[in-house]
Each structure stands twice: as structure tokens, then as C-alpha cells.
Amino acid sequence: MHRRTGLIRTLIALLAFLLWAPVSAAAANTRTPAPRTAADACGALTPGASAAAERAIAAACAEVAAGTWYTWGGGHGARPGPTYGQVDPTDPDSAHDPERLGFDCSGLVRHAYAEAAGSDILDGIASQQYYTHRAAARFTAAQGLSPLLPGDLLAWGTPQDLHHIALYLGAGKMVEAKESGTRLMVSDVRLGGYFGAVRVNTGQVTGHIHQTWGTGVWTKAEPSLAAARVYAFPYSTTVRVHCQKHAERVTSEGYTNDVWSYLPDYKAWVTNIYIKGPAWLDGVPDCRTTTPPTP
Secondary structure, eight states, X not given: OHHHHHXXXXXXXXXXXXXXXXXXXXXXXXXXXXXXXXXXXXXXXXXXXXXXXXXXHHXXXXXXXXXXXXXXXXTOSSSSSXXXXXXOTTOGGGGGGGGOEEEOHHHHHHHHHHHHHSSOOOOSOHHHHHTOTTEEEEEEXXXXXXXXXXXOEEEEEEXXXXXXXXXXXXXXXXXXXXXXXXXXXXXEOOOTTEEEEEEEOOSOOOSEEEEBOSSSEEEESSSSTTSOEEEEESSOOEEEEXXXXXXXXXXXXXXXXXXXXXXXXXXXXXXXXXXXXXXXXXXXXXXXXSOOOOO
């Protein structure tokens, strides 16, 4: 009797399964889609971006979709693109970075805009990318996010030390290479420590373009050695010179010169000793005849 009862129960269970399975399959086909992943949400989220900015965002988002790693120093090879990273002595999480092909924050920005422009226009670290001579517009932290467009570069830190950079997507979101131990990601814009933003000009650059030389060369708030420091060029850097003038006499590296140049992208001055060319730069106007932009 117990065996017959067990058999009947088994047959009832099998019949119930056969009747339920098609209904279950149909329900699965109409199930609410899973939440969008970071890769799915990566893209220009508000209108207004230039075609070049959209290409830069697409290049960065492709790396997010690929699951590319953050690697300290990654993306700073001879050409733009992912590279194996290095160990950051201050960050234990970077121990595996030499084994991971990827980008750090500025390496990702470099790659994205190289893909957008077809040339390596933003080589360098975060500070150099923010202070680029290819700036089409600049925005302060006090202006908030409202004037920004997708593709603008967001920077964190101080004028002397901008330590992080990311691409704005719009709607308060950004794509970034954040830190060791993580993959490239879409994040909410962090306002703590936010310094400002720059819109990149991928086209023709106007103005007087020159090259600096030397390492650790400080720009100054005024054309004087005693003036406040603004930013130090870590190595030879392309700069846009607005005007030049005679001011404090400086002796350095075996040269003596009293000419200083105003760099509008840094809102700062640098002695002409560290600008390649003659003591008085050819074709650059005297500041007495052209007013430097107001900081």
C-alpha cells in the first residue's frame, strides 16, 4: 500500500512538472531585463558633445565594456593604448599592476582622445592634460557641473598637484580609471577635491606655441622668483604664450635673462630661460601692447 501511494505521488508530481514547465519558460521570456551594467550605461548621457568628444567617450567606454584593469602608469607607452603597469610604492593594492594590461587615469584620457583626434594630443600626466594648450574652455569647481558637456575632462587636486582626471559623461556621471585593484568604471562625479574641468580642442590650435625645456620648472603667479608657485613642468612641455615682458632678472642654468612670458592656460608666468628660442621670443607681442587675460 505504501509503495502504491508513493508511485501515485510520483506520477502526480511528474504531471505537475510537465504542465508547469511551458508556463515557466514563457514567463522567463517575458521577465524584466536585468539592471544595466556600468558598461551598458557608459556613453554620452546628455546632448551637446562634439563629434570628437563622442568618439573619445566611445573609446573609453569600449575599455569599460572589455573589463580593462586600472594599472598604475598604464597607458603611458611610446604610443597611446593599454600597457602593463608598475607597482606604486605607496599603494599595496598595486602589487599585481605589472601583470595587468590597462590604464591609469591619465593613460585612459590620453588613449580616448588619441582615438578621437587620430593623433596623440594629450600625452602626459593629469596636470599636463588639464593645463593643455588645446583647451577650448575651462571651468572652475565653483561653477559646478551645469556648464559641462560630455567629453570634458574633470580634474581633482590643487593647482600645484592635480592628481586625478576623468571624462565627463553628463548627468553627473563620469568614466574613469580610478585605482589599483579595480577595473575601468562609470562613477558618480565626486565633488570632494574637485578642481575644475577643461574642454578639449581637437582641431587647429591658435596662438603662439612654444616648447619648454628642463625638469621641475616652476611657473609663477607674477614675473618674479619670489611670487607664488603655480605649477612645475615635470619635463619639456608644449605651451601657449600670450605675451612677454621685461621684469625680474634671473640667472639659471648658465643663462641670464629678464624676460618673462605669460602662459594663459596656466594663468602664470615663466622665465624665458626655460622656453626654447631666443631671449626675446620671435613673434610674441610685448605685454605692454596686449593685456593678459584676467585670471
